Amino acid sequence: MDGKGREGREEEREELNKIEMVGNAVKSYKEFYRKKRRIKLAEFSILATILIFAPFVSGFYLLWLITLGVIYSTYTLAWNWMETMIGRTSLGHAIPFGLAGYLSALLYIYTKNPLLFPLTWIVAGMLSASVLYILSLSRDRVAFVFISFLIGAIIWIFSPLFTITMGGEIYGGEEGFSLPSNPILVTYSLSVVLLLAVFLFFGFLRTSATGLKFTTVRDDERAARLVGVKVNRVKAFCTLISCIITALAGGLYALHFSHVNPEVFSIHIALFPFIATIFFKNDSEIGGVTGSFILVFVSNYLNSIFPQLHLLLYSALLIVSPGIIRWRARKAKLTGGV
Amino acid sequence: MKLAMSLIGDTTVVGMLKIKGVSKQFNSLTVLKDVSFNLRKGEVVGLCGPNGSGKSTLLKIISGFEKPSCGKIILNERDITKTPVEERVELGLSFAFQMPRPFLKMTVFENLLTGCMLRYEKKEAMLKAEELLELFGLEKLAGRKAMNLSQGELKLLELCRSLSTEPDFILLDEPFAALDRENTKNVRKKLKMMKKMGVGMLITAHKTRILEKLADETYWIELGKIKRIERVEG
Amino acid sequence: MALNFFSILSSTIFLSIFAIVISLNFRISKFLNLSHGSIFALGAYVAYYTIKSGIVMGMFLAAVLAFFTGVILYLLIKKIGNGIFEATIISLGFAIGLEEILRIAHGKGYYLIVESNLMFAGIDFWEIMQGLMLLIILIALFVVYKSKTGIKLKFVEDDEFLARIYGVDYEKFSLFCIALTSSAIGLLGFLSSTSQALYPGIGWMPLIAGILIAAITALFRSIGLAHYTKIVLIAFVYSLIVSIFLS
Ligand SMILES: Nc1ncnc2c1ncn2[C@@H]1O[C@H](COP(=O)(O)OP(=O)(O)OP(=O)(O)O)[C@@H](O)[C@H]1O
Ligand SMILES: [Mg+2]
Numbered sequence: 001m002d003g004k005g006r007e008g009r010e011e012e013r014e015e016l017n018k019i020e021m022v023g024n025a026v027k028s029y030k031e032f033y034r035k036k037r038r039i040k041l042a043e044f045s046i047l048a049t050i051l052i053f054a055p056f057v058s059g060f061y062l063l064w065l066i067t068l069g070v071i072y073s074t075y076t077l078a079w080n081w082m083e084t085m086i087g088r089t090s091l092g093h094a095i096p097f098g099l100a101g102y103l104s105a106l107l108y109i110y111t112k113n114p115l116l117f118p119l120t121w122i123v124a125g126m127l128s129a130s131v132l133y134i135l136s137l138s139r140d141r142v143a144f145v146f147i148s149f150l151i152g153a154i155i156w157i158f159s160p161l162f163t164i165t166m167g168g169e170i171y172g173g174e175e176g177f178s179l180p181s182n183p184i185l186v187t188y189s190l191s192v193v194l195l196l197a198v199f200l201f202f203g204f205l206r207t208s209a210t211g212l213k214f215t216t217v218r219d220d221e222r223a224a225r226l227v228g229v230k231v232n233r234v235k236a237f238c239t240l241i242s243c244i245i246t247a248l249a250g251g252l253y254a255l256h257f258s259h260v261n262p263e264v265f266s267i268h269i270a271l272f273p274f275i276a277t278i279f280f281k282n283d284s285e286i287g288g289v290t291g292s293f294i295l296v297f298v299s300n301y302l303n304s305i306f307p308q309l310h311l312l313l314y315s316a317l318l319i320v321s322p323g324i325i326r327w328r329a330r331k332a333k334l335t336g337g338v
Numbered sequence: 339m340k341l342a343m344s345l346i347g348d349t350t351v352v353g354m355l356k357i358k359g360v361s362k363q364f365n366s367l368t369v370l371k372d373v374s375f376n377l378r379k380g381e382v383v384g385l386c387g388p389n390g391s392g393k394s395t396l397l398k399i400i401s402g403f404e405k406p407s408c409g410k411i412i413l414n415e416r417d418i419t420k421t422p423v424e425e426r427v428e429l430g431l432s433f434a435f436q437m438p439r440p441f442l443k444m445t446v447f448e449n450l451l452t453g454c455m456l457r458y459e460k461k462e463a464m465l466k467a468e469e470l471l472e473l474f475g476l477e478k479l480a481g482r483k484a485m486n487l488s489q490g491e492l493k494l495l496e497l498c499r500s501l502s503t504e505p506d507f508i509l510l511d512e513p514f515a516a517l518d519r520e521n522t523k524n525v526r527k528k529l530k531m532m533k534k535m536g537v538g539m540l541i542t543a544h545k546t547r548i549l550e551k552l553a554d555e556t557y558w559i560e561l562g563k564i565k566r567i568e569r570v571e572g
Numbered sequence: 573m574a575l576n577f578f579s580i581l582s583s584t585i586f587l588s589i590f591a592i593v594i595s596l597n598f599r600i601s602k603f604l605n606l607s608h609g610s611i612f613a614l615g616a617y618v619a620y621y622t623i624k625s626g627i628v629m630g631m632f633l634a635a636v637l638a639f640f641t642g643v644i645l646y647l648l649i650k651k652i653g654n655g656i657f658e659a660t661i662i663s664l665g666f667a668i669g670l671e672e673i674l675r676i677a678h679g680k681g682y683y684l685i686v687e688s689n690l691m692f693a694g695i696d697f698w699e700i701m702q703g704l705m706l707l708i709i710l711i712a713l714f715v716v717y718k719s720k721t722g723i724k725l726k727f728v729e730d731d732e733f734l735a736r737i738y739g740v741d742y743e744k745f746s747l748f749c750i751a752l753t754s755s756a757i758g759l760l761g762f763l764s765s766t767s768q769a770l771y772p773g774i775g776w777m778p779l780i781a782g783i784l785i786a787a788i789t790a791l792f793r794s795i796g797l798a799h800y801t802k803i804v805l806i807a808f809v810y811s812l813i814v815s816i817f818l819s
Contacts, residue, residue, distance in 0.1 A: 025447045025471055025480035026464045089657075142657050146604055150787075153780050209460040212444075216452050219441035222403065225423040226433055228456035228503055267664075306679075311672045318665025319648060322658035333485060 033207050040203040043286040047199065051192045055185060063184055064256075065300055070191040071253050072272060073292040077198050077285055078245035079273035084282050085211075085238045087218035088136050091270050092148030093246050095155060096128035098264035100247035101254030102159075105177035109166060114180050121251035125244030133239045137232065139221055152270050159262035176261025179254055187256045194252065198245055199285050206283060214238060268311060275314055278321045281328075353379040353414045353430070353506045355400075355538060360409030361562075362395055369395050371562035373409070379506050380536045382529075384553035386546045386567075391559050393542040394436060397509045400540070401433040402426050414506070428456065432505035436512045438496035440484035446495055447471065447480040453502025467502065474498045474528060490521040497528060507538040514548050526552065576815065582699050583811040585706045588804045589760050590782030591789070592709060593753040595803060598786065599729045600749040603659035607645055608757045608782070609775025610670035611638050615761025616770050617674055620686050623765070631762055638758020641670070642751035650743070674772040684770040701763045709756065710800065717797045726796055785810055 054066055079093045103120040107113075131151065135144050163172035171177055205211045216224035217234050224231050254260045263269070273288075276295045280287030299310035355377040362370040369392040377383050387393055398404040400411055402423035410419050418426055441449050450470050454463035471477050474494055479487065487495065493513065500508050513529065514522050529552060533539065543549055546556055546567060556567045590608070597605035615634040622630030645666050653659040678684070690697035716722050727735040728745055736742045761775070768774065788810075789803045 024468075025477065026468050028481060029445075029447055029451075029464065145657060146660070150780065150783060153776065154784075157777050157780060209455055209463075212448060212452060213455065215444065216441050219443055220439045222423075223435075223439040223441065223499075224452075226401075226427055226503075227453040227499070228424050228427040229452070230424050267668075271664075306676060308672070308675065311668055312676075315665045315669030315672060318668065319662050320652060321661060321665070322654065323652045326654075333483070 037203075037207050040207065040285065043284075044196070044199055044203065047286065047289065048196055051196070055188060060184065063188060065296065067184065067188045067191055067256055068253075069293040069296040070188070070195050071249050071256060072276070072296055073289040074191065074195045074198055074252075075246055075249040076273040076276045076288040076292045077195075077202060078242045078249065080277055080282060080288050081202060081245075082132075082238055082242040083277075084206075085214040085218055086136065086235050087141060088132075088144050088239075089141070089274070090132060090148045090242075091145055091267075091274070092128075092132065092152035093243075093273065094152050094265045094267070094270035095131070096125050096243040096247040097250035097253065097269055098155070098159070098260070099124035099128060100250035101179075101260035101264050102162075102177070104251055104254060105179055105260050106164070108179055109164070109171060109177070114182075117251055117255070118248075121247045122244055124250070125247030126240065128247065129236075129240045129243035132243060133236050136235045136239060149267075149270070152265065153267060156262065156265040156267065159265050174262065176259060179258050179260065181258040182255065187252060191249075191252050191256075194245075194248055195289070199289070203285050206285075268314060271314060271318065275317050275321070278317055278324050279328075281332075353538070354412075355414075355431075355507045355540075356410075356412040357396075357400065358410040358412065360396070360399060360406045360411070362392070362399060362404070363407045368562055370399075370406075373559075373562075373564045375557060375564065375566075377507060377538050377540055379538045380533065381555070382533055382539045382541060382549075382553045384546065384549035384556035385540060385542045385559060385564075386544065386549070386556060387542075387559035388544070392562060393559060394511055396559070397433065397511050397540070397542065401431060401509055403433075427503050427505070430504070430506035432500040432503050432508045434496045434500040434508065434510045434513065436515060438489075438492040440487070440492060440495050440499070442485040443483065445481050445483055446476055446487070449484055449495060449499055450502045453499050456503045470498050470502055473531070490517055490524075493517060493521065493525065494528070497525065501532060501537070505537065507540070508532070510539060510541045512542050512544075514543060522548075580808070580811045580815050582702070583815070584804065584808040585699075585702050586760070586764060587778065587781055587785055587811060588807040589702070589706055589709060589756065590778050591785035591803045591807055592713075592800050593757055594779075594782045595786040595789070595799065596749055596753050598790075599799075600725065601646075601659075601746045602732055603649070603653075603656050603663065604783070605645075605750065605753070606660060606664045606779065607641075607667040607670065608754070609779035610667040610674070610772070611641055611754050611757045612761040612775035612778065613674055613770070613772050614638060614641065614670060615758035615763075616686070616765035616774060617678075617684075617761075618758070619762045619765035620684050620770060623686055623688055631759060634758045634762040635755045638761075639751050639755040641758070642754025643747070645754070646747050646750045671772045671775075678772075686765040686770065688766045696766075698763050698766050702760065705756070705759065705763065706804075710804075713800050714797055722796070729795060781810070 051066075051070065055063055058066065075093070075097060079090060082088050082090055100121040103124045104117040107116055107120050132148060135147055138144065160174045163170050165171075205214075213229050214234050216227060216229050217231055217238075221231050224234075250264065253264070272295070273292075276291035277288055278291070280291045298313065302309040302313060357376070358374050360370055360373045361368070373396060375383065385393055385396070395404060399406045402418075402421065406419065410417060412418065413426070413429055413431060416429065418429065418431075421429070441452065444452070447467060450467040451463055454466040454470070457463075458466060471480055474497070476491075476494065476498060479491060479495075484492070484495065493516075497510070497513060500510070510529075513525055517525060529539065529541070533552070541549060541553065546558075549556060558565050558567050590612075593608060594605065597603065597608075615638055618634040618637060619630060622633055645663060648666065649659045649662050653662045688698070716725065724735070724740045725745065727738070727740055728742060732742055785803060785807050789799060789806045792799075792802055794802055
């Protein structure tokens with residue numbers, strides 16, 4: 001007995017049949033990607049429709065919550081980009097996320113001009129990207145996880161010490177900074193536009209030739225260099241894109257609450273995308289969005305029972321995550337291939 | 339076969355890979371001492387020696403994964419000693435690892451496609467990748483993920499991928515290691531075919547026998563020194 | 573002298589224990605144990621409840637409670653995790669869970685104060701206890717590393733896989749490492765509960781500082797006892813630098 005059981009063997013036979021049917025590799029490859037794109041486009045249309053009609057049917061609180069879900073989804077997609085393209089699991093993405101809010105709040109104190117916010121967000125993204133890029137140069141991926149976590153945690157711990165004094169008033173510290181408040185529809189539409197744009201951009205890039213080149217870095221950096229991929233350039237690009245989009249999401253997050261405090265750097269923020277993607281296929285945008293929305297809504301429900309109860313859920317999911325991720329990988333292996 | 343020939347650019351230009359006085363030390367350990375030899379396009383050079391004699395180290399130096407302590411690598415009249423790996427690949431050098439390193443989460447076809455895309459736009463690259471599949475008899479595996487392949491299939495894929503960047507020279511680190519008789523024969527056949535296509539190959543092995551009738555020249559490497567083996571016919 | 577020598581010394585002792593514990597977990601159990609921060613908080617909360625009714629009893633309780641918390645973590649990792657990354661993630665989840673349980677159990681008062689002004693020859697009793705604890709840990713490490721077990725331990729530190737093949741009972745080493753270090757951190761939490769206001773996240777800062785010190789020491793690549801004595805040195809330098817910055 002080979003110990004695989006009847007089911008396993010049947011699946012294998014099915015797979016063999018599938019391969020025999022392939023025949024023309026180019027045709028089936030093209031077919032596969034065309035189908036993938038079509039599916040992605042369908043997912044996009046559904047998401048867009050829902051998000052466009054949401055403001056007309058939901059009340060203020062629900063819309064507020066959906067906005068939060070949209071922002072978190074964008075953040076998850078950006079984080080996931082680094083994981084699926086260059087194989088780096090970052091536990092330091094709270095840095096661009098929080099820094100964007102902090103920088104814009106600082107700028108607001110000095111200039112009182114909210115139109116400059118996007119600029120500060122991009123600067124925050126570039127600053128954090130340069131740190132993560134340097135970390136990503138090492139081929140040790142576990143070290144990347146640890147060091148990014150460590151840097152994030154240090155910033156989190158020391159951010160309450162950050163204060164500025166202006167006109168005799170002290171800003172910052174544990175309390176954080178205030179930002180101008182704005183109508184919910186403004187943050188909502190900005191967030192939705194960002195999410196949809198990111199969704200399309202990633203979905204398109206992922207199914208393109210460039211995306212295929214990027215993923216060689218995820219699979220094997222040395223082999224990637226052997227097919228002529230400029231590994232460091234790919235790392236720089238992916239880190240930059242990921243961090244800037246994260247920073248944009250973080251900036252909108254701060255606008256959404258009209259306030260930032262040291263909690264934006266917390267490990268809970270850093271862990272959010274990791275937890276949101278535990279159950280869903282990594283290379284699908286809709287998976288990340290669904291996971292984020294579920295996590296936001298369930299967290300909100302738990303918090304209504306007891307403040308911060310959602311962290312217990314985070315804890316439980318983290319503890320069981322290795323088992324789930326391995327189970328998913330096994331499934332992907334069985335059903336793998338074009 | 340005609341299609342296959344078209345894979346390897348212009349075969350009339352005689353390219354040359356020169357290794358000039360390469361030495362390598364790891365801290366106090368001297369692995370290579372003043373190694374020099376030439377490899378012409380379309381020629382096969384065998385490199386034999388016992389375990390730990392520095393064969394893999396030499397290949398890594400030529401391909402750019404390691405830096406030599408001193409010495410020069412010259413490819414088609416161009417000094418590439420300081421060129422990074424990916425640029426050497428663009429210049430026409432390729433490398434197949436001793437332990438195959440495929441892109442595990444990609445299909446066999448995509449594995450080859452990544453290499454073909456170095457020189458062609460996607461549409462053409464796909465055709466080239468398909469040609470390679472046929473050439474190596476891998477059509478049936480086209481849609482299978484590399485992580486589900488057997489060791490022998492992986493070895494073939496590694497060989498095939500090293501050819502996909504259309505190199506003038508390929509460095510093969512023990513292509514026959516860990517293969518059964520059937521697969522050894524198969525790989526030999528493919529190597530002969532590649533030779534006919536005009537690719538220059540540097541092949542390492544433990545024993546000289548396995549390279550018989552394949553290598554034009556064979557070197558023996560031991561204690562860091564390299565010596566040419568005179569062939570006795572018959 | 574502008575710098576307070578005494579506070580630097582006490583910070584050195586405190587951070588040394590943290591860094592040694594993190595280092596032991598990393599070298600023997602082969603993962604970055606992020607749960608120590610929360611276990612530290614657990615020990616401090618035990619002090620809050622027991623310090624009035626008996627110090628020895630309380631210390632014992634903190635150590636035992638932390639020990640079994642460590643055992644639970646070990647079992648979770650053994651059951652679910654595989655390799656350094658997964659084990660670390662599990663310990664992180666465990667840390668957050670423990671912190672939240674502490675927080676939910678003390679829903680009303682966020683900051684708690686443990687009052688005690690035991691003095692001993694003019695020095696805070698709790699500081700002396702921490703110094704004593706570091707001394708005991710170093711002596712224990714010395715004894716272990718000089719014994720037969722020490723050779724096995726070095727083997728495990730060097731290559732866990734090989735050690736397993738040669739018949740070292742790795743699982744036992746790993747279990748005892750996690751449980752005993754947790755116990756030590758629980759005790760440390762108890763002993764330092766009087767020096768600050770308690771809240772569930774109290775352990776993150778020393779944890780991160782401890783990881784930093786352990787990581788810096790690891791750059792020197794010493795093995796066995798030499799590594800742990802170097803940790804004390806680095807912890808001293810770290811405390812010195814921090815106190816210069818803060819003054
Ligand atoms: N990065 C390194 N640091 C230190 N020593 C190294 C390093 N890489 C290789 N060596 C040493 O260099 C020597 C040559 O190694 P190499 O891998 O080139 O041998 P080889 O001829 O390929 O052997 P095999 O036939 O077993 O593959 C060995 O003694 C090895 O231990
Ligand atoms: Mg070798």
